[in-house]
Amino acid sequence: MGGSRLFEQPRHRHEVDRFLAFAQPPGPLAVEIGFDFGHRLFDHAQRWPGTRWLGLEVRKRQVEALAARAPSNLLPWRADARTVFAQLMPAGRLSRVDILFPTPWWHDGKRARRLLLTADFVADLARSLAPGGCVHVATDVGPYFEHVEGLFARWQPCDPPPVGEARSRRERVCARDGLPVWQGTWRRAEGG
């Protein structure tokens, strides 16, 4: 689900076309990366029907389950967010990107290649945001949040985007177990 030529392969053409058609109409386009069960994403799509919501998730079963009940303004897509942002995401298009509890692969050297939040990925986020668009990140791993703060050090902190009532699976676990959660929201700095 990665690789620089992935989306050029004929077997992925229909997925690419579907995504491009979904992203094309005017109006706000929001993305949630790693939505897992999609509780929050589904709630947002229902709550704000005037926004188009793209969900990127690599777990097949979760994507299929959400797709089966998704309203027309929600596109769950089984794809690696890094590849989508690097190769396909239109520039200046996104009103918000939510990344809730990204997997902290960084702690395992062998899996570092799977790390989502890197300098390259943050550059792709910057390119894809519309003016005023923001990136929101939450994690319960303190050192990972320090890593994220470093990546966004030259961005501008801003208010978190509005959320509905539904919580993601990990948000629920953290609330239940009283775990600390670090959150940050940033938009591109002026001229950045």
Ligand SMILES: C[S@@+](CC[C@H](N)C(=O)[O-])C[C@H]1O[C@@H](n2cnc3c(N)ncnc32)[C@H](O)[C@@H]1O
């Ligand atoms: C720790 S879970 C958090 C799930 C959910 N956001 C939550 O708050 O409960 C991280 C999720 O990100 C997904 N994921 C990891 N790397 C990804 C990538 N490169 N692109 C899309 N999804 C990814 C995983 O499959 C997993 O569902």
